[in-house]
Each structure stands twice: as C-alpha cells, then as structure tokens.
Amino acid sequence: MTDTRGVAESRLDPDSGADARPMRVWKFGDDIDTDAIIPGRFLTLNNPDELAKHAFEGTRDEFAGRVQEGDMIVAGKNFGCGSSREHAPLALIGAGIRVVVAETFARIFFRNAINVGLLPVVCPEADAIADGAEVTLRLSEGYLEAGGKRFPIKPVPAFMQRIIDAGGLVPYARDITEVPLCTK
C-alpha cells in the first residue's frame, strides 16, 4: 500500500537549510495545473519518490531527470490550479524541491503544500527571476535574493504559520487532542 516514508516533517523549518542557502531555479509560467505537475495516470502512486519520477511528464520532460535536491520552482500566477491531488506537492517533495515561489497560488495547492511540508512562497515580482538563476530565500527578513536584487515576499496567514512551525499538518495534529473550534 501507500508509503510516504521519507517525507520529513521539518522541511518547513527555516533553519533546516532551505533558508539562506542558494537554490537553483526551475522557472515556470502562469496557470501551471496539477495535471501538469503529476498526470492523472500516476495517481495510484502515493510514494513521493515514485511520483517524482513522473513530475511534469509530458510538459517538461527534462525536469524529473535533472532536478536536484534543494532546487527551487519559481512560477507565475495561479500555480497548482485544478485538481486537489496532493500527489502534486508530494511529487515535488520527492524530487527534492523544498520551496515553490509564485506570484500567486491556487487555493487547494497552497494548503496542500503547507500541510505536507513544501513551503509555498508568494512573491509578486517572481516573474523577474530567470530560469537557472541562483536564489537565496531570506524568510525571516521577508525577501528573496537573486542576482544581487531583493524581491519582497508576502507573509503567510498567522494560523498557517503555526502549521509551518509545527512542520506540517500531521505533526500539528499529533500534538493536539482537540481542535479550537469557532462557533458556526
């Protein structure tokens, strides 16, 4: 059955190495949908490493073979639109991606990424960053650095930051016995 061993729970931790170390950029455009990230025919797979072998298959075939641990995705608007398949962020994690930067994210992908330990970073000027660039993420300072330039990033909502701080929704859920409910 399914096996997601290897999905570290601390990958969102700014001190884990995602922060301050230069990352090589894979640049994508607008409206990158989750069918493009991982096509439907591979959704019986649930292991990130297996999924990673098919990431962007048919739309950017060189990705799966050449992506390296610690590379970064930089995209335009509406990254991760379409299907709710969590296999999409898992495939990127399996490929060694820790951080996805985009001008904007589709809602479900944004949540899924935070929940599984892939850091989605909103950067309104992401389009100015080139394919293959070396980018350093300065999370605590609130910007990306590329080619000597600084690109401001937006903070995540406070509640989602708590999930990030916990290392994802699974460890967050393990640490609580009941949920803080709002009344309807």
Next chain:
Amino acid sequence: MAPVDGAMIHDITGPLAIQKFYEMGGERVFDPERIIMLFDHQIPADSLAAACNHVYMRKFAAEQDILNYDINAGVCHQVTMEKGRAAPGEIVVGADSHTCMYGAAGAFATGIGSTDMGFVLKFGALYFKVPETIRAMVSGRFPWRVGPKDLILSIARDIGADGATYQAIEFCGETLGSMTMAGRMTCCNMAIEMGAKAGIVAPDEVTWEYMRGRRAMEPFTLASDPDAPYAGSRSYDVSDLEPQVAVPHNVDTGVPVSRVAGTHIDQVFIGSCTNGRFEDIEEAVGVLGTEKFSPDVRVIIIPASREEYLRALTAGYIETLVRAGGLVEAPCCGPCMGGAFGLLAPGEVSLSTSNRNFRGRQGSTESEVYLCSPATAAASAITGVITDPREVP
C-alpha cells in the same frame, strides 16, 4: 477552525487521506455517519495498483463503519448530492476539487487535499479562512439549445482562471431561480475553474424539492443579507448567449461555437460530474433525434450515477444513444481524469462536456480537449466536426 457536517472521499485521494489519518494518531473517525466513501475515478479497477487502493479503502470503511458505495453508485459529487449528504447551510468538504458543486444545494462545500481530509476524519473539523464573495447576477431566458454550461463557460472567461481565488461565487438572479438543480450543479461545479473556494446558490423551492426524500429537514430561509458586502458583483444576461466552447488548454477560453465550428474531432465525451445527469443526456438525445453519430468519431456517454443511468434507461435514451453508435459506459469519471480509459493519442482532439481541458488531461500532452455543453457535443458527434447545435434540426 470550524466543524464539518459532511466529508467525502474517493479512490484517488482517499488512500492518502486514510494514511494521514493514521499518521496523525487517528484510531476512530470522528463520526462515521458524516462520512461518505465511493470509488469513481478508476473503476472497475483499471490496474493492480488501483485494485490495491480499493481493497485498502474497503477495509478502512468496514473497520470504521463508514458507508461505502464502492464502485456501484457513480461519480462522487453526483452521488453525494443525490444521497442527500449535502444540505442547505451545511459545511461539507470533499477530497476532490469539484466538491464546490454541492453549493447547488445551498451548502458551503469546498475541495481539500488528502492531509486536510485526514485531519477531518480524525477531528471532524478543519481550518478555514472565511472567503469573500463575488456575486454573479444572471438574468434573461436561455435561447434554444443554450444552457447552464454555456453560461458557466462564459462566466469563467469573464472572471478568469484565477479571478476568484480564495473567494466564493454566489450565483443569483432570475435565471438561476428558474434553473433546474442539474443546471445549478453544472454552474457550482465549475466555480473551482475560476479558483473559487465555493460556488453557491441560495436555497429556494427548487432546492427544497430536491432535498425532499433525500434528507429529513424542514425548509428554512437562507440568503445573503440585503446589505452584505461583496468583493465584486457581475451581471450576465443570457438572452443573446451563444453556445460556448472552451478551447485548449485552459478553461477560461470560452468562445462562441461559431469561432471554432468545423474543427475536426476524434472523440466526444458526454458525462462527468459537470454534465452527466439525466437532463444532460436528454439534451443530447434531443439534438440527436433520429440521426446517427459520425462513424469517424468515438462517442462515449457516461451517466454520472446509477440513479441518472436508470432514469435515462427508463426514458429510452440509452437505447437511442447505443443505436446511434454511441458507447454507453457504467457510471464513473471516465475520460475526464485521463486515467481509466478513453485516452487520447498524440494529435487527437476531444470535445467534452467535462470541466477541464488542461494539456494532457485526457491522455497525451500532444492531444487537445475542447469543452462544451451536451447539446454542442451531440451536434458535433453527428457531423464529426465542432458544430453549432442550433444548426441541427
């Protein structure tokens, strides 16, 4: 966080959700009676891996006393609606992006990922950001052979693929008031194609009539406050609306059918949670009349559920479609998700009543998918090229 009234899981996203439930330390689900399980994306199992996923979910359902419709009921969203598992005023989540369809029942319904669903299975609640709302006011009467799918494709073009991200879209106005539940489902279903968190139609007599027999509830009034602030308000008049076709490879590309008429097609798919209901099949059969489908086109018709299938069967529509040369398959997602069957080869073109035409969605990344209404699909299936349904007698 907010409590959820209902949760839906299916064969693609369910296994991961169950796994996350266990990883979170889950032992018993929060309330088995609020959970619905079914298989629709890869049924009957189309691979060994799919078969194993089905077995894993069946075992979970049995252990947790969850009602599992297995491969027998149809497409998840249609089944959730017709079993009365989404009702006015409820918060319903589903591990599938088109969960927003239940807004047709006046529910706040939204699609979530598997880890979110694992959390819901354990706690019966989830974290939400309350969305702002865009109001889509629709007026006018649909012209002949123009309907809800044409409306929602034109709205998607107007709002754009990310124009409603993290927002809800409230569909209202006289046109919605006179629209059937089937049409409202088509509209709410595609709210996600504009990035929306939810689509919703305020419950009215049509809604409560639909709920009758599906859910023991007394009708009540549920509507936006007259002075409710909206993030935006848009008006649409369908009186002069033409049949719309979304061209490859995005959903917000709708154009009048005349702009793409004559385009060669290899396959037509009539079905999906968007347009696989009795009313959609009736619309297609109405255009088909006594004609036959083009021998050069593969015409795949899939009722969205067993209930819809039986209605179409009783009405004689299934026999009409089969005699015309169509392939009628058992209720499932079919070619819409590009996994189970009906895949497209490089260079092939599909015309589909489903909801997405992303590159590679229905097979090869070198194939193309156009989206349209059941009427346009049927007219085109007769001629073998994209055809304006108003030009078929």
